[in-house]
Amino acid sequence: MLMRWNLPGAFALVLFSFSLSLFGQVKESSKTACETLFAESQQLFNAGLLGEIDEIGLRGCMRNQSREYFSRVSKLLILKYLYLDQDSIARSLLVVLLKTQPEFAPDPADPRELKEMYAEYNTVPIFMIGTMVGGNLSDVQLINRYSIGSSSQSQTSYRSVSSYQYRLTAARQLTPSLFFELGVSYAVRRFRFKEELVTDANPTVNFTSLTFIEHQQWWDIPIGIQYQFPGIPLAFQGKLVPYVSGGISTHLLINSRLDDFRRLADTRNNDNPPQVELTTEGEKINIYEHRRFLDGAFHLGGGVMSKLKLGYLVLDVRYRHGIRSLADPSTRYGSGSIPYLFGYVDDDFSIRDFSLSIGYIRNFYRPELTRKVKKLIQETKKQ
Amino acid sequence: MHISRKGPLGRWICVLILGMSSMACESDILRPKINHSTFLKLYGGANDQTGIDLVQQTDGGFTLLGSTTSTDNPITGGMDRNLYWVQTDSLGDVLKSQIYHRSPEDHGKAMLKLPDGFLLLGEMISQNGLKNIWLIRSDLNGIPIWQKELGKEAFDDVPEDMILDADNHIWIVGTTTDINIHKQEGFTSDVDVSDIYLTRLDPQGNVLWERRFGFEGLDEGKSLVALSDGRVAVLGHTDFPDPDPQELDLLFFLVDNSGIPVLSQRFGEEDQEERAVDLLAQEEGGLILVANARRDSIRKPYVITLSDPNQQGVGQAHLLEVSGMVSGIAELPSGGFVMSGSTAANADKDFLLLRVGADMQLQWTRTFGSAGNSFGGAILAPSDSAFVFVGTHAFGSNRMMSLIKTNQEGQLNP
Numbered sequence: 001m002l003m004r005w006n007l008p009g010a011f012a013l014v015l016f017s018f019s020l021s022l023f024g025q026v027k028e029s030s031k032t033a034c035e036t037l038f039a040e041s042q043q044l045f046n047a048g049l050l051g052e053i054d055e056i057g058l059r060g061c062m063r064n065q066s067r068e069y070f071s072r073v074s075k076l077l078i079l080k081y082l083y084l085d086q087d088s089i090a091r092s093l094l095v096v097l098l099k100t101q102p103e104f105a106p107d108p109a110d111p112r113e114l115k116e117m118y119a120e121y122n123t124v125p126i127f128m129i130g131t132m133v134g135g136n137l138s139d140v141q142l143i144n145r146y147s148i149g150s151s152s153q154s155q156t157s158y159r160s161v162s163s164y165q166y167r168l169t170a171a172r173q174l175t176p177s178l179f180f181e182l183g184v185s186y187a188v189r190r191f192r193f194k195e196e197l198v199t200d201a202n203p204t205v206n207f208t209s210l211t212f213i214e215h216q217q218w219w220d221i222p223i224g225i226q227y228q229f230p231g232i233p234l235a236f237q238g239k240l241v242p243y244v245s246g247g248i249s250t251h252l253l254i255n256s257r258l259d260d261f262r263r264l265a266d267t268r269n270n271d272n273p274p275q276v277e278l279t280t281e282g283e284k285i286n287i288y289e290h291r292r293f294l295d296g297a298f299h300l301g302g303g304v305m306s307k308l309k310l311g312y313l314v315l316d317v318r319y320r321h322g323i324r325s326l327a328d329p330s331t332r333y334g335s336g337s338i339p340y341l342f343g344y345v346d347d348d349f350s351i352r353d354f355s356l357s358i359g360y361i362r363n364f365y366r367p368e369l370t371r372k373v374k375k376l377i378q379e380t381k382k383q
Numbered sequence: 384m385h386i387s388r389k390g391p392l393g394r395w396i397c398v399l400i401l402g403m404s405s406m407a408c409e410s411d412i413l414r415p416k417i418n419h420s421t422f423l424k425l426y427g428g429a430n431d432q433t434g435i436d437l438v439q440q441t442d443g444g445f446t447l448l449g450s451t452t453s454t455d456n457p458i459t460g461g462m463d464r465n466l467y468w469v470q471t472d473s474l475g476d477v478l479k480s481q482i483y484h485r486s487p488e489d490h491g492k493a494m495l496k497l498p499d500g501f502l503l504l505g506e507m508i509s510q511n512g513l514k515n516i517w518l519i520r521s522d523l524n525g526i527p528i529w530q531k532e533l534g535k536e537a538f539d540d541v542p543e544d545m546i547l548d549a550d551n552h553i554w555i556v557g558t559t560t561d562i563n564i565h566k567q568e569g570f571t572s573d574v575d576v577s578d579i580y581l582t583r584l585d586p587q588g589n590v591l592w593e594r595r596f597g598f599e600g601l602d603e604g605k606s607l608v609a610l611s612d613g614r615v616a617v618l619g620h621t622d623f624p625d626p627d628p629q630e631l632d633l634l635f636f637l638v639d640n641s642g643i644p645v646l647s648q649r650f651g652e653e654d655q656e657e658r659a660v661d662l663l664a665q666e667e668g669g670l671i672l673v674a675n676a677r678r679d680s681i682r683k684p685y686v687i688t689l690s691d692p693n694q695q696g697v698g699q700a701h702l703l704e705v706s707g708m709v710s711g712i713a714e715l716p717s718g719g720f721v722m723s724g725s726t727a728a729n730a731d732k733d734f735l736l737l738r739v740g741a742d743m744q745l746q747w748t749r750t751f752g753s754a755g756n757s758f759g760g761a762i763l764a765p766s767d768s769a770f771v772f773v774g775t776h777a778f779g780s781n782r783m784m785s786l787i788k789t790n791q792e793g794q795l796n797p
Contacts, residue, residue: 148423150475329796330796331796332795332796333421340752340753340757340776340778341754343425343778345423
C-alpha cells in the first residue's frame with residue numbers, strides 16, 4: 001500500500017530523525033569525554049597525585065554512564081580515600097556501589113585494602129523471590145486395600161503418570177549460607193490405577209479389570225530450609241551454586257477426578273468374548289467428595305543455581321512424601337456415589353512424588369557490615 | 384512413612400504440618416485405621432445376577448445363593464439363568480463359587496448350612512415349561528452330592544423356603560398350582576389359582592409326604608420355621624374370600640410332623656393387602672411374622688408378633704412407617720431386629736436397611752445404592768455391632784449379587 005506524504009508530515013519526520021541523530025552524537029561525545037576523564041584520573045592515581053583527580057567530573061560522569069563505568073569509578077575513588085586514610089568516605093562509596101551493583105566483587109588483582117574492606121560487608125542476597133515450573137511423577141503408597149471385588153483374587157497396581165506444577169517461592173537469609181524458604185504451588189498430580197483378576201481359582205464368573213487415571217489439583221504450601229554451598233566457578237563465566245533443601249508442607253486438594261474410567265468383565269472363561277464394558281469408556285468421574293482435602297508432607301530436595309543478572313536460573317529437584325491417606329473413610333461408601341454406580345471403592349493410600357522444576361529467582365540485597373565486624377566496632381567503641 | 388497419632392511426637396508433627404487443622408490431629412489420623420469391619424462387595428459377571436439367601440460359616444465367612452445369567456458363565460455362556468453359589472471369607476472376598484445348571488431358568492431360593500455341606504433350594508423349569516422344585520445337596524466346596532427334582536410335571540411348583548427339623552428331615556414350603564387334590568368337589572382352576580405347598584423329605588431328599596393348603600383363589604406359601612415342640616409354623620398369604628389381589632391377608636398355620644394342620648390364623652386389615660415375606664422364631668418361643676403391606680398405594684413393612692404361636696388371637700400387628708418393602712429379618716443378640724429390603728429412590732429402588740426395637744418401634748432406616756433397582760435379600764445379625772445382608776445390586780446395565788456389611792448404625796463407614 002502506498003502512503004501519501006504531505007509537507008508537514010514529511011517535515012516532522014525529518015525533524016525527528018535529525019533529533020535522534022543529534023542525541024546519539026551528543027551521547028557518544030559525552031561517553032568519549034567521560035572515558036577520557038577516567039583515563040586521566042587513573043593516570044593521576046597511578047602517579048600518586050590523588051588530590052589532582054577530578055572527583056566532581058567523575059561523579060558527574062557516573063550518573064550517565066554504564067554500570068561498568070560506575071563500578072570502575074567507584075573503585076578508583078574508594079581506593080583514593082583508602083590511601084588518604086579517609087576510611088569513612090571509602091566505606092560510604094563502597095556501600096553506594098554495593099547498593100547499586102550488589103553483584104560487585106573486587107578482582108583478584110585489586111589492592112588488598114579494597115578486598116579487606118569488601119570482606120567486611122555482607123554481599124549475599126538477603127531475600128530471594130522467584131517462580132518455577134516443571135513436571136512431576138506421583139507414586140502412590142498403598143496402605144490398606146478395599147475393593148468391591150475380591151481382594152484375594154485380584155491385584156491392585158498404581159503407576160506414575162507425569163504431570164506438572166507451578167511454584168512461587170521466596171527465601172530469607174538466615175546466615176550467609178542458610179535460607180528460610182516459603183512457597184506456594186499449584187500442582188497437578190496424576191496416577192494410574194488398575195485392578196485385575198490374577199487367579200483362575202474361581203471357575204465361575206467375575207467382573208474384574210478396572211482402570212482409571214486419577215487427576216488431582218493441589219495447592220501446596222511448603223516451608224523449609226535451604227543451604228547453599230560455595231559457588232563452583234564455571235569455565236566460561238559466573239558460577240554454579242549448588243544447594244540442598246528440606247522442610248514440611250501443607251497441601252490443599254482443590255479437585256480430584258477419575259479420567260478414562262473403565263470397568264471390564266472378565267471373559268477368560270468364555271470362548272466367545274468380546275470384552276464386556278460395564279461402564280462407559282472415557283468417563284470423567286468427580287471423586288472429590290471421597291477425598292480428604294488436607295494433606296501434609298515432608299520434602300527433600302536440591303539443585304543448582306546459575307547467576308543471571310540480579311538473580312539465578314534455578315534447576316530444582318524435589319522429593320515430597322505425603323503422610324496422610326487421601327481416601328476419606330467417612331465417604332468411602334457414600335450412598336448414591338461411586339461404589340454403587342461404578343463399582344470402585346477407594347483404597348487407603350498416600351502420595352509421594354518427584355518433581356523437576358526450572359525457574360528464575362530474583363535476588364534482593366542489603367549491603368551492611370557483617371555481624372562480626374559490627375561486634376568488633378562496638379567493642380572498640382566501648383574501650 | 385506413617386506416624387502413629389497416639390505418640391506425642393507424631394501428634395506434634397501432625398499439628399506442625401497440618402497446622403491449620405489441629406482438630407484433625409486429635410481425632411484423625413496420620414495412619415488410617417485398618418478396618419474392614421464394613422464393606423460392600425459385588426459378585427458375578429456381565430449381565431444379570433441376583434442375591435437371595437445368606438448363611439454365615441463358623442469361621443466368620445459367608446455363603447451366598449442367587450442366580451446368574453452372566454455371559455462369562457462357563458457352563459451356558461449366558462444363554463440360561465443358573466443357580467449361583469458364592470463362598471467368601473469374613474471380609475467378603477470370594478473363596479469359592481459354583482454355578483448349577485438344570486434348566487434354562489434356574490433360580491436360587493433358599494440355603495441351609497449342614498455340618499458337612501449345604502442344602503440348596505432352587506426353582507427350575509421342567510421340560511414342559513412349568514416350574515418345579517430343585518434340591519441340591521452339596522459338600523462344603525459346593526460340589527453336588529445328590530440332586531432331586533420335586534413337583535408334578537403338569538403343575539407349577541414354586542419353592543420359597545426350607546428348614547431342617549430335629550430329625551434332620553427337610554421341610555420345603557412354596558406354592559403349587561396342583562389345586563385339585565384334597566379339595567372339595569367343584570374346585571377348578573377357574574375359581575382356584577394356587578395353594579400353599581408343603582413337603583417333608585428324609586435327609587437323602589426322598590419325599591415322606593406332600594400337603595397342599597388353601598382356599599379358592601390365590602394362596603402362596605412363603606416361609607416356615609420349626610418350633611421347639613416339634614411342630615412347624617408356616618406363613619403364607621391368601622386372597623380368600625375376596626379374590627382381589629389388593630386384598631391379600633396373611634395366613635399362618637401350625638402343622639404336626641405329618642403335615643396335619645393343628646392351628647391356623649389370619650392376620651391383616653380388611654380390604655387391604657398384606658403379603659407374607661418371612662417368619663422368625665425367637666428364643667423365648669415367640670414368632671415374628673414379616674410381611675409387606677400396601678396402604679394408599681405405598682408399600683410398608685408389616686410385622687405380627689406372636690408371643691405364643693399355639694394360642695389363637697394373640698398376635699399384635701405393627702405397621703412400620705417406612706416406604707419400602709422388606710425381604711428378610713434378623714434378631715439382634717441384645718433384642719430388637721434388623722430388616723433388609725428395598726425402597727423407592729427417585730425413579731429407582733435402593734437397598735433398605737432398618738432397625739426396630741424389641742417393641743417394633745422404628746429406630747432408624749438406611750438406604751444404599753444409586754441408579755437402577757437394588758433389592759435386599761436375607762439378612763444376618765452376627766452381633767449387635769454388625770449387620771450383613773445379601774442382595775441384588777443394579778450396576779450399570781448389569782445386576783450383581785451383592786453383600787453389604789454395616790456397623791451397628793447401619794452405616795458402611797467404620
